[in-house]
Structures are given as structure tokens and as C-alpha cells.
Amino acid sequence: MFFSIISFTKNGYELSKKIQEKIKKHDPSYRVSCFVKCEALNNETGYVNEDIKTWTKERFSDKDVIIFIGSTGIAVRAVSGVAENKMTDSPVIVIDEKNNFVIPLLSGHMGGANEISIMLAKLLEACPVITTATDINDKWAVDTFAKEKKLQILNKEKIRKVSSKSLEGKRIRIMVPGASVEGADVIVLDKAYKDIDEVMEIYKYAPEQMPLLLCPKEYILGIGCKKGKTVTEIEAAVSDLLEKNKIDINQIACIASVDLKKEEEGILKFADKNKIEYLTFTAEELSKVEGDFTESEFVKEKTGVGNICERAALKACKYGGRLICSKSVYNGITLAIAKRKIKID
Numbered sequence: 001m002f003f004s005i006i007s008f009t010k011n012g013y014e015l016s017k018k019i020q021e022k023i024k025k026h027d028p029s030y031r032v033s034c035f036v037k038c039e040a041l042n043n044e045t046g047y048v049n050e051d052i053k054t055w056t057k058e059r060f061s062d063k064d065v066i067i068f069i070g071s072t073g074i075a076v077r078a079v080s081g082v083a084e085n086k087m088t089d090s091p092v093i094v095i096d097e098k099n100n101f102v103i104p105l106l107s108g109h110m111g112g113a114n115e116i117s118i119m120l121a122k123l124l125e126a127c128p129v130i131t132t133a134t135d136i137n138d139k140w141a142v143d144t145f146a147k148e149k150k151l152q153i154l155n156k157e158k159i160r161k162v163s164s165k166s167l168e169g170k171r172i173r174i175m176v177p178g179a180s181v182e183g184a185d186v187i188v189l190d191k192a193y194k195d196i197d198e199v200m201e202i203y204k205y206a207p208e209q210m211p212l213l214l215c216p217k218e219y220i221l222g223i224g225c226k227k228g229k230t231v232t233e234i235e236a237a238v239s240d241l242l243e244k245n246k247i248d249i250n251q252i253a254c255i256a257s258v259d260l261k262k263e264e265e266g267i268l269k270f271a272d273k274n275k276i277e278y279l280t281f282t283a284e285e286l287s288k289v290e291g292d293f294t295e296s297e298f299v300k301e302k303t304g305v306g307n308i309c310e311r312a313a314l315k316a317c318k319y320g321g322r323l324i325c326s327k328s329v330y331n332g333i334t335l336a337i338a339k340r341k342i343k344i345d
Contacts, residue, residue, distance in 0.1 A: 001027075002272050004059045006035040006048065007069035012097050013041055016069050019095070022123040029263055052078045063273040065091045065116060068105075075105055086110060086143075087156055088275070093117050095126070103129040109143040111275070139166045142186060142212060150253040150277075151188065151214040158212035162186060175211075189215040216342045217253035220321065221276075222313030223267060224257060224299070226332035231269035237330035238270070245325055245337060252276055253340065256312035258283060258303050279316050286311040294327040313338035 003023060005016040013036045020032040037048040048055050056078040059066050068075040075094045083089050083106055091113035092106035102121040104113035114130055121128035134141040142162045146153050162185050166172055175184035182202060189196055203210045242249060254277040261267060262280045271278040283304030291314060295306030305311060310327050317340035325337035
């Protein structure tokens with residue numbers, strides 16, 4: 001996870017450094033950068049020359065967790081015109097200079113701002129200010145459910161209707177095609193939307209009654225790479241492979257590799273930007289994965305296992321799966337895709 005903290009005064013900058021230290025101590029894999037926009041601190045590393053909206057837009061492009069040390073007004077103006085979609089917006093959090101309150105301002109559920117704010121509040125001994133209705137009323141939230149179960153949301157405009165019903169204390173009907181889907185609040189489609197035509201036919205004369213549609217993310221991306229590969233290089237390789245296999249990035253449930261790549265910056269950044277879980281396994285765990293793999297003695301000498309991407313992709317299939325794309329090499333980056341068996345607990 002990548003954090004960008006920006007402050008506007010000397011006190012705010014000192015607090016940002018404290019937060020940076022505590023986050024890194026909490027989880028050494030997190031990357032935390034401190035920025036400051038204060039003329040008196042123009043010699044500090046991270047001094048921001050551009051206007052705050054431009055800076056924020058750049059962080060949104062990178063999908064960083066953005067923390068503003070200061071007033072909510074500054075943060076609101078900074079994200080105005082930059083925030084576009086609750087499914088893809090960066091998590092935005094505000095912390096006051098006195099370190100009293102931690103406020104998730106944007107992307108509370110899908111981006112994880114609520115969860116991150118609670119973590120920060122514990123680290124800083126501050127008070128989390130959660131305003132999301134389903135959270136403060138301890139009600140079931142469908143977007144959180146979708147995120148936890150690795151389900152793609154196909155018609156996000158229907159989230160509000162389901163959340164409203166949950167807040168009213170009414171039962172939420174979650175159905176799958178094959179059962180009667182009429183009257184459902186949420187429908188979990190078969191993998192790869194194979195049954196979406198059935199649902200569309202039922203609701204074609206009453207589109208306003210269309211339920212929220214979810215679809216399992218059924219693919220695992222296995223990856224290996226030489227040290228120092230950039231996020232741009234990884235993005236290009238993954239985009240090419242997915243395009244060749246006619247797979248959308250939103251259908252990727254997680255990315256998997258060997259634990260030696262646990263802190264590989266390019267992979268971490270790619271996973272973070274696309275809000276995809278990144279899993280790593282030991283060489284011993286990967287060596288026990290059964291199958292006919294494209295082995296490399298050089299890779300085995302360096303990592304302890306002769307193939308990373310294929311083995312990692314299959315290892316991450318919790319309920320089993322199969323390779324649909326074997327090892328593909330892109331200038332020091334190896335990729336493989338597995339199709340996992342779906343089971344929603």
C-alpha cells in the first residue's frame with residue numbers, strides 16, 4: 001500500500017513525519033511519502049511547487065492513499081473535479097494538526113478509507129470519524145461484501161438502493177441464476193457473465209427494478225520479474241497478456257508471486273493502482289504445487305524454485321484451478337494466468 005501525506009504548516013509537517021514512522025513500524029511493506037506545501041519549508045524534501053489540485057490529481061493517477069494534514073475544506077477543494085468514481089477513486093483521509101480526529105473523506109468502502117482510518121486512529125491514539133451510514137449503524141454493506149468476496153460490481157448505481165434497504169433493517173435477497181431471480185436485491189452472476197442474458201430478459205420491461213449485479217473475479221495473475229522492474233513496464237506486460245487472452249483487469253482476483261518479491265516496488269505499485277490483492281508464497285510452498293511447469297535452472301538458483309509465475313498463480317487458487325495461459329516472458333517479467341474454482345463462503 002502506498003501513502004502520500006501532505007501538510008501545510010510546520011506543525012502539520014512534523015505530524016506527517018510521525019505518522020510516516022508509525023505506519024512503517026506497523027507494516028514495513030507500506031510505502032509512505034511526506035509532502036509539504038508551506039513556503040517556510042521550501043527546502044524540505046517533498047516540498048510541493050505545483051498547486052494542490054495538480055498534486056492531488058497526480059496521486060489519484062497513482063491510486064495512492066492520500067492523507068491531508070489540515071482542514072477538510074482544503075481536502076474537499078483539492079479533490080473537487082478530480083474524484084470521479086467510487087469504485088476507482090483513491091482513498092482520501094483528513095487528519096487535523098492536533099492529531100485528534102481521523103476522517104475518511106472519500107472511497108470509504110471500495111478504496112478502504114474507513115478501514116485505513118481505523119488503523120491510523122489506533123496507531124495515533126486518535127478518534128476515527130466514520131460517517132458511512134452502514135458502518136455507523138452496524139449494517140451489512142454490499143460494496144464491502146463484494147470487495148471481501150472478490151466480486152466485480154457491474155452496475156454500481158444500484159448500490160444505494162441495496163444500502164438503503166439494509167439501513168431500514170430489511171432482509172436483502174441475494175440470488176444466483178438457476179434459482180428464481182425475480183424480486184432479488186443482489187444477483188451473483190455465473191462466472192464470465194454467462195447468465196447475464198437471462199437476467200436482462202427478466203427485467204427488460206422494468207429496468208428500474210434491476211437488482212445489483214455481481215460477478216466473481218475468476219482469474220489469478222502469477223508474476224515473476226527481475227529486480228527493479230517499474231510499474232510502467234509491468235503495466236505494459238500485463239495489458240498485452242490480458243488483451244491477448246480477452247480478459248479485463250477487473251476480472252483479476254489477485255496477483256501472486258514468490259515471497260522474495262514481497263516488497264518489489266513495481267509489483268506493489270501495480271497491485272495498489274488496480275486495487276488487486278497481492279499474495280506471496282515461499283519457495284517451499286511453490287515447489288509443492290503439482291503440475292507440468294516451464295522450469296528454469298537460473299530462476300531456481302536465484303529463488304529456490306524453477307518457476308514462479310505458473311506455480312504462484314495455481315497456489316493462489318484457494319479451491320483449485322487450472323492454468324489457461326502458461327509462462328509468458330516480457331523483457332525480464334514472467335506472467336501466467338490461472339482460472340480459479342469459485343466458491344463464495
